[in-house]
Each structure stands twice: as structure tokens, then as C-alpha cells.
Amino acid sequence: MSHTTDPTDPRLGRGVDQEPTAQHDVYLVLSEEERAQGFVRPVRRTYVHSKCGVATTMSQAIAETYARNPKFYGATYCCGCIKHLPVGEFVWDGTDQLVGS
Numbered sequence: 001m002s003h004t005t006d007p008t009d010p011r012l013g014r015g016v017d018q019e020p021t022a023q024h025d026v027y028l029v030l031s032e033e034e035r036a037q038g039f040v041r042p043v044r045r046t047y048v049h050s051k052c053g054v055a056t057t058m059s060q061a062i063a064e065t066y067a068r069n070p071k072f073y074g075a076t077y078c079c080g081c082i083k084h085l086p087v088g089e090f091v092w093d094g095t096d097q098l099v100g101s
């Protein structure tokens with residue numbers, strides 16, 4: 001799995017999955033320059049899916065993108081469901097704070 005800062009990168013996946021799907025090869029992230037402008041949330045690596053209870057840990061670049069812009073992603077991956085699902089179905093590990101808020 002790798003990252004791109006180009007939102008038009010044709011390798012990017014979109015939205016939520018109806019059927020089990022592997023993680024995408026490439027995920028969109030904010031550039032290092034953008035992330036360096038400061039985080040508005042703690043950098044958290046792990047979230048828990050409220051519907052299956054399984055924790056998923058992200059790359060540092062994606063975690064920092066969430067911390068810089070909590071609304072950057074509309075969908076995120078669950079290792080338990082093996083799908084991309086709406087961020088509102090997830091909470092940060094050890095908290096009751098919704099991902100994306």
C-alpha cells in the first residue's frame with residue numbers, strides 16, 4: 001500500500017464497498033507540507049468499527065491526514081469487514097469519539 005497527494009491519481013478507489021474488497025494499492029493523503037501546518041486532532045493510528053468491534057491500524061501518513069483534516073475521508077477500511085465503510089461507523093481506539101468528527 002502506498003500514498004499519493006494527487007486527487008486525480010487513477011489508482012485511487014472511491015466510496016464504500018458493498019462486497020468484501022482488499023485494501024486499495026494507493027490512498028490519497030495530504031502532502032507533508034500541508035500536514036506540517038498543524039494538527040487539529042491528536043494523531044491516532046487505530047480505530048474500531050462499531051458494528052464488528054475489530055480494530056484497524058493505519059499508516060502514519062493517513063493518520064496525520066486525519067489529524068490535519070478530520071473530514072478529509074468519507075470512507076475508511078475495516079480489517080474485520082474487509083470493506084471500506086462510512087467513517088461515521090468508526091470510533092478512535094480507546095475513546096468514544098467518532099472518526100471524521
Ligand SMILES: [Zn+2]
Nearest residue numbers: 049052078081
Ligand atoms: Zn467492521
